[in-house]
Amino acid sequence: MKIINALIVDGTGAQPRSGEVIVEGESITAVEPPGTVPPDAADVIDAGGRVVCPGFIDAHSHADNAPVLAEDDLSKISQGVTTEIVGNCGSSLAPIRAGDDASFAQGPGRLFGIEPGGWHSSAEWFAAIDAAGSVTNVCPLVGHGTLRQAVIGPTAAVPTEDDLAAMGDLLDEALAAGAFGLSTGLIYPPGRYADTAEVIALARRLPADRVYASHIRNESAGLLDAIDEAVRIGREAGCRVQVSHLKAAGRANWGLVEPALERLDAARASGLPVTQDQYPYIASSTGLTSSLSGWLLDAGPAEALRRLRDPDALERLRAEADPNYDRIMISSTRSHAYEGRRIPELADELGLDPLQTVVRILLEEELHVTTVLFTMSEDDVATVLRSPYTAIGSDGLPPGLGGTPHPRLYGTFPRVLGEYVRRRKIIDLAEAVRRMTSLPAAIFGVPGRGTLARGAVADLVCLDPDVVDHEGSYSDPDVPPVGIGWVMQRGRVVIKDGVWGGSRHGLRLTPA
Numbered sequence: 369m370k371i372i373n374a375l376i377v378d379g380t381g382a383q384p385r386s387g388e389v390i391v392e393g394e395s396i397t398a399v400e401p402p403g404t405v406p407p408d409a410a411d412v413i414d415a416g417g418r419v420v421c422p423g424f425i426d427a428h429s430h431a432d433n434a435p436v437l438a439e440d441d442l443s444k445i446s447q448g449v450t451t452e453i454v455g456n457c458g459s460s461l462a463p464i465r466a467g468d469d470a471s472f473a474q475g476p477g478r479l480f481g482i483e484p485g486g487w488h489s490s491a492e493w494f495a496a497i498d499a500a501g502s503v504t505n506v507c508p509l510v511g512h513g514t515l516r517q518a519v520i521g522p523t524a525a526v527p528t529e530d531d532l533a534a535m536g537d538l539l540d541e542a543l544a545a546g547a548f549g550l551s552t553g554l555i556y557p558p559g560r561y562a563d564t565a566e567v568i569a570l571a572r573r574l575p576a577d578r579v580y581a582s583h584i585r586n587e588s589a590g591l592l593d594a595i596d597e598a599v600r601i602g603r604e605a606g607c608r609v610q611v612s613h614l615k616a617a618g619r620a621n622w623g624l625v626e627p628a629l630e631r632l633d634a635a636r637a638s639g640l641p642v643t644q645d646q647y648p649y650i651a652s653s654t655g656l657t658s659s660l661s662g663w664l665l666d667a668g669p670a671e672a673l674r675r676l677r678d679p680d681a682l683e684r685l686r687a688e689a690d691p692n693y694d695r696i697m698i699s700s701t702r703s704h705a706y707e708g709r710r711i712p713e714l715a716d717e718l719g720l721d722p723l724q725t726v727v728r729i730l731l732e733e734e735l736h737v738t739t740v741l742f743t744m745s746e747d748d749v750a751t752v753l754r755s756p757y758t759a760i761g762s763d764g765l766p767p768g769l770g771g772t773p774h775p776r777l778y779g780t781f782p783r784v785l786g787e788y789v790r791r792r793k794i795i796d797l798a799e800a801v802r803r804m805t806s807l808p809a810a811i812f813g814v815p816g817r818g819t820l821a822r823g824a825v826a827d828l829v830c831l832d833p834d835v836v837d838h839e840g841s842y843s844d845p846d847v848p849p850v851g852i853g854w855v856m857q858r859g860r861v862v863i864k865d866g867v868w869g870g871s872r873h874g875l876r877l878t879p880a
């Protein structure tokens with residue numbers, strides 16, 4: 369196949385250049401100047417002067433469950449994403465201890481909204497991905513919260529030496545089976561109950577080229593201490609560090625991303641391979657339980673539900689609660705009640721105060737509630753995007769939860785190109801494409817992808833840089849991107865003008 373009339377953006381950060389791309393089988397075999405392909409050649413795709421670039425790599429996805437859903441998850445491929453790094457924020461779908469499926473599903477597995485079935489070890493889970501197939505390529509991390517659940521359960525218990533060794537053995541098994549690294553979610557139970565030494569002990573098991581990716585312990589007033597902890601873990605464990613979805617949440621903390629980036633720059637200058645990722649929005653999205661004090665879940669989800677009915681516990685939650693309920697929108701619930709609505713509005717309707725409203729919803733939905741939180745500043749989003757070490761990651765919550773998910777699930781990559789490149793000119797097109805391709809490929813060790821060059825796998829996107837955008841909103845997120853012409857995986861066009869070809873052509877990848 370010959371792609372002619374292309375404006376090639378090769379993913380390295382080099383400026384766009386006109387050219388032709390020759391694809392044979394699954395690989396790029398040549399990148400040529402314009403006019404090389406004879407006019408009468410067969411099997412030609414005319415890019416019409418539009419950009420042709422490497423398929424995007426979503427540096428931070430939670431679509432772990434996509435392969436085992438009956439429905440094809442098109443949320444990422446429609447954006448031009450051909451590879452997703454999953455298993456983030458401490459939550460992966462394996463390993464699960466035999467007999468622990470139900471507790472896992474209510475604990476670290478709650479995020480995914482599915483009942484695990486048929487797998488326990490990482491190798492079994494990876495085999496399940498391979499058997500089910502996937503729309504995008506999948507690069508799995510193993511989650512520390514999942515490891516902790518498998519060995520010591522959902523509580524705040526301190527691991528014994530034996531527990532720590534058992535968690536390490538499960539991590540070794542996951543790495544041997546093809547995991548790309550270890551993730552932590554140090555605000556989420558049960559990962560949040562780990563001290564720094566526990567994480568270092570596990571991260572030491574990582575080979576130097578595998579990544580430790582962290583949803584760090586604090587993204588608000590304690591941001592800088594949390595950055596320091598991530599850097600310390602990388603130094604003492606001798607591994608690469610990825611700070612997930614770097615941000616400063618809460619008006620009082622806006623601007624803290626600047627000293628945070630300075631600390632990351634200093635760590636890099638001293639030799640630590642550390643980078644970060646970001647989604648291009650001022651709202652975040654997570655479980656509603658994260659809006660309440662961390663001790664609520666320290667004895668597991670069943671005890672948390674009991675505590676939510678206990679007047680004394682409620683008084684303690686009230687004393688510690690963040691009063692900014694108007695920043696919380698419910699995005700999905702198990703029953704699909706309350707979706708798309710903000711807490712104060714629901715409180716009025718229910719005749720309750722805001723905390724009572726939160727508690728009512730958590731009890732009714734047995735904690736299965738996700739939210740969108742309006743907490744960041746546009747200036748900070750731009751500051752983080754300007755760092756050349758910021759990769760783009762959607763942080764989209766798992767597909768299939770329904771409701772009104774954060775629009776990042778459907779629009780992260782087109783939005784960077786439309787809003788932050790074309791309209792606001794925060795970074796240029798070639799640099800934005802680099803952050804979506806070769807940078808995450810290098811961070812995570814994604815094999816054969818991330819640059820448009822001879823010998824690379826032909827995962828490609830054709831897009832119109834003057835049009836590409838996502839017009840989804842917080843109230844109406846699930847709209848298709850515009851300006852994505854076609855998406856190719858391994859030499860096969862799988863989406864053309866927004867129409868999906870219908871077969872899962874992604875692969876589970878193993879580290880380069």
Ligand SMILES: [Zn+2]
Nearest residue numbers: 457583612613
């Ligand atoms: Zn996270």
